[in-house]
Amino acid sequence: xxxxxxxxxxxxxILKLLGDKTRLTMVKxxxxxxxxxxxxxxxxxxxxxxxSQHLRKLRDVGLVEEERKGQWIFYSINKDNEYxxxxxxxxxxxxxxxxxxxxxxxxxxxxxxx
Amino acid sequence: xxxxxxxxxxxxxILKLLGDKTRLTMVKxxxxxxxxxxxxxxxxxxxxxxxSQHLRKLRDVGLVEEERKGQWIFYSINKDNEYxxxxxxxxxxxxxxxxxxxxxxxxxxxxxxx
DNA sequence: GCACTATATAAGCAATTAATTATATAATGA
DNA sequence: TCATTATATAATTAATTGCTTATATAGTGC
Numbered sequence: 001x002x003x004x005x006x007x008x009x010x011x012x013x014i015l016k017l018l019g020d021k022t023r024l025t026m027v028k029x030x031x032x033x034x035x036x037x038x039x040x041x042x043x044x045x046x047x048x049x050x051x052s053q054h055l056r057k058l059r060d061v062g063l064v065e066e067e068r069k070g071q072w073i074f075y076s077i078n079k080d081n082e083y084x085x086x087x088x089x090x091x092x093x094x095x096x097x098x099x100x101x102x103x104x105x106x107x108x109x110x111x112x113x114x
Numbered sequence: 115x116x117x118x119x120x121x122x123x124x125x126x127x128i129l130k131l132l133g134d135k136t137r138l139t140m141v142k143x144x145x146x147x148x149x150x151x152x153x154x155x156x157x158x159x160x161x162x163x164x165x166s167q168h169l170r171k172l173r174d175v176g177l178v179e180e181e182r183k184g185q186w187i188f189y190s191i192n193k194d195n196e197y198x199x200x201x202x203x204x205x206x207x208x209x210x211x212x213x214x215x216x217x218x219x220x221x222x223x224x225x226x227x228x
Numbered sequence: 229g230c231a232c233t234a235t236a237t238a239a240g241c242a243a244t245t246a247a248t249t250a251t252a253t254a255a256t257g258a
Numbered sequence: 259t260c261a262t263t264a265t266a267t268a269a270t271t272a273a274t275t276g277c278t279t280a281t282a283t284a285g286t287g288c
Contacts, residue, residue, distance in 0.1 A: 019130025
């Protein structure tokens with residue numbers, strides 16, 4: 001197992017960022033699949049601005065990246081981020097959230113773009 | 115490596131709890147050494163009630179335990195706690211905080227009790 | 229250009245947080 | 259018993275958080 005070390009202050013900042021059920025689930029999903037904003041809105045049943053604000057916090061520390069594809073903006077995990085190894089260790093202990101995307105597919109609201 | 119799984123809601127709760135520099139450092143220290151309240155007051159340079167309140171939050175989820183020894187109350191990590199394996203994986207990625215206790219010893223303010 | 233969809237940002241608000249000071253409780257030791 | 263030390267709890271407060279609604283920006287397709 002690769003062992004990294006994260007400075008205490010930064011570690012606390014990352015844990016605080018992940019210490020929100022919505023953001024934690026977002027990151028867990030993004031670790032396996034790219035997603036666009038409207039899919040998260042569908043999954044979490046909160047307003048679109050609320051989702052955008054959560055994504056912004058994740059983007060501000062560089063943990064996720066955005067990429068426009070037509071009218072959608074897709075978010076993905078930035079595996080090059082300095083905190084990613086730390087975050088990954090945490091995510092590995094969480095249950096898969098694939099079911100949430102599967103439900104979107106069944107409802108026909110999963111965006112498969114380009 | 116033992117792989118456990120923590121429910122998303124509970125994981126977010128634990129991460130939020132650890133997402134504070136003082137509490138995170140406390141837990142990191144307690145993972146290796148028992149400590150009493152006054153030592154934390156000395157280490158973190160905040161008021162005694164502030165330390166007590168942080169410890170209470172950690173105790174409320176069962177992550178730490180208290181034990182009175184004379185006039186002091188010593189806190190220790192509860193390794194039997196259901197979240198401990200999850201927490202331990204996080205702590206293992208953080209730098210040792212032994213130096214903080216060493217400084218107390220040098221100043222003569224480390225409590226070696228009983 | 230215009231209607232529509234997707235997303236971001238701004239503003240406002242209620243709830244939560246982490247600190248403080250003041251006070252209560254409990255053990256120690258003269 | 260009383261002063262001292264250690265700790266917990268209560269009350270207060272300023273800052274932060276996560277949500278909402280309103281609005282701005284940007285791409286799509288007619």
